[in-house]
Amino acid sequence: MPAGFSAAEEARWVADMVGRLSRQDDRRRRPRRSDAALMRRAVELSHLHLQDRAVPSSVRWVTNQNRRWGSCTPLDGSIRLSTRLRTMPAYVVDYVLVHELAHLIVSGHGDRFWAWVARYPLTERARGYLDGVQAAAGLVLDPDWDAG
Numbered sequence: 001m002p003a004g005f006s007a008a009e010e011a012r013w014v015a016d017m018v019g020r021l022s023r024q025d026d027r028r029r030r031p032r033r034s035d036a037a038l039m040r041r042a043v044e045l046s047h048l049h050l051q052d053r054a055v056p057s058s059v060r061w062v063t064n065q066n067r068r069w070g071s072c073t074p075l076d077g078s079i080r081l082s083t084r085l086r087t088m089p090a091y092v093v094d095y096v097l098v099h100e101l102a103h104l105i106v107s108g109h110g111d112r113f114w115a116w117v118a119r120y121p122l123t124e125r126a127r128g129y130l131d132g133v134q135a136a137a138g139l140v141l142d143p144d145w146d147a148g
């Protein structure tokens with residue numbers, strides 16, 4: 001972030017950067033992002049980072065989720081991701097998947113939960129990206145969603 005920016009300049013700068021990043025991403029990889037692809041990716045991420053301990057029963061995109069990026073129902077193992085994520089870089093979608101998958105192992109946002117999430121190496125980068133999007137778009141998210 002360039003020094004000496006006012007809050008308004010800062011918001012514009014973040015919006016510009018986010019726009020540029022997602023356009024770059026669009027060029028690189030066109031979404032092969034169906035519900036089936038999302039489910040496959042979730043299983044893969046559970047294998048890579050969560051010792052296969054998170055076993056989702058379904059993973060799908062939803063349009064009705066405006067106050068959180070993702071959600072899960074540990075009781076039936078279902079995971080839902082906001083379609084807002086669809087145009088974001090793959091590592092950000094991966095982070096939200098890992099976040100929701102980790103809730104299938106540990107509920108709430110305590111130390112044990114974050115220890116699982118932190119096994120995904122781009123966690124901090126992805127959280128920073130989402131913070132930038134949230135600030136630039138003036139989104140009001142459920143404070144519970146990502147309580148660190």
Ligand SMILES: [Zn+2]
Pocket residue numbers: 099103108109144145146
């Ligand atoms: Zn959470």
